[in-house]
Amino acid sequence: xxxxxxAFGEILTAxxxxxxxxxxxxxxxxTTGARSAAIASxxxxxxxxxxxxxxxxxxxxxxxxxxxxxxGGTTGQVLAKASGTDYDLxxxxx
Numbered sequence: 001x002x003x004x005x006x007a008f009g010e011i012l013t014a015x016x017x018x019x020x021x022x023x024x025x026x027x028x029x030x031t032t033g034a035r036s037a038a039i040a041s042x043x044x045x046x047x048x049x050x051x052x053x054x055x056x057x058x059x060x061x062x063x064x065x066x067x068x069x070x071x072g073g074t075t076g077q078v079l080a081k082a083s084g085t086d087y088d089l090x091x092x093x094x
Contacts, residue, residue, distance in 0.1 A: 002049075012080065057086075079091060
């Protein structure tokens, strides 16, 4: 499955999650040291999960902790980018 980059303001639908995100695996590590030993040259956008730290993405310069889904949301709402900042999401009613 190909990767997709979403544009500012574009809505992330359940189909997008199933088609693009669910096909990707996220390696899990006990520590950041274990991750560094296993991944010498991470790719920009690569995700990892570190126990006690959470989900992190490689920005091209450093690992950054991210929160994928903001709290809240109700039936019928979808996630959309809230700003031009990566991973800044909000619930909206389409």
